[in-house]
Amino acid sequence: MADTLLTRAMSGAVDPPLSPLPDRVAELLTRLGSPPRLAAHLRAVHDVARRLVGWMQERYPAVIFDRDAVLFGAATHDIGKTVHLDELGGPGSAHEEAGQALLLGHGIGPEFARFAATHASWAEAEVDFEDLLVSLADKIWKNKRVPELEDLVVARLARATGRAAWEEFIALDEILARIGDAADERLAFQASFPIHA
Template sequence: MTSPDLLLRALRDPGDPPLRPLPDRAAELLRELDAPPRLAAHLRAVHDVAYGLVEWLARRHPHLPVDREAVLFGAATHDIGKTVHTAELSGPGSAHEAAGRELLLRHGVAPALARFAATHASWTAPDVGIEDLLVSLADKAWKNKRVPELEDLVVRTLAEASGRSAWEEFLDLDDLLTEVGEGAEERLAFQGAYPV
């Protein structure tokens, strides 16, 4: 199979268990950029977790204003800079963050949506909001990686919005992330089925 065929497969393969498709504009961008199939598979896995997070949040905290579509688009494109910095698909690096933001801006994506490419690894920046935290959380939770500092920021935001104690919010979030973590092996297998 050629790379474009594998990319389309990564974008369309339902997965087991099924993964939600990416937002149309995100999938279109990945096709335009001839993204590596592994990247598309990764973005599908993170987007699927982000979808679950925003659904949970809507049920548990309906009063908390969250731009659901921004979170989903951000999760679906957060690593798009790896189309430029392909070495970061299989190794460490942060050059893809600023590059991803610039790439999205050049392709006509609004700054409010392009920001996630740059903020998904910098959740302690002063201007980071709940949407940024959710994209960052999805980018860790998809593979069952727990980051206490990030989770504490989410918990603090939820407690401030709800008036509940941080401990209560932590317990609820911990239950959710434990459940999300149970599907990590399948998501990792889905990603691993596609070449870099």
């Protein structure tokens, strides 16, 4: 039963449609015995990241960023919650370093494992644009707007394009509002899976 729930959370047909988790991530979550709710959360955030990446590629074809890193980061950002189950249903940050260590221990390179540790520390000066996109996906999947985070994304976009920050703000606001419109369905999808397998 648990395997069926986990498989459904990672790749089953759902309404609204959500992209399945990448095979590499699904295999890792299965090996780790991930709680189905965690897999559902990672799938929802990964799907939102796919939408953000698609929008970036369409609107900003000249802006260079690592699409694969953003998608992998979104699909694994909370993987440390397989170790810290209490943080799956409540607050806590122990899963961040634990997640990075877990990914590194499973042969994932530091350039991809870092998102488990950086997804909540987006205000740090050394955070890359990819880290900001993963953090943004982790907020907007449930329609949580974080002005300080969005301002950092807008500033990076304005710097990369040479356009005014207000133009980039309007564009970002529009896509985030569109993605946020389906937040209730994503939240219901996540809540339909148990925390414990």
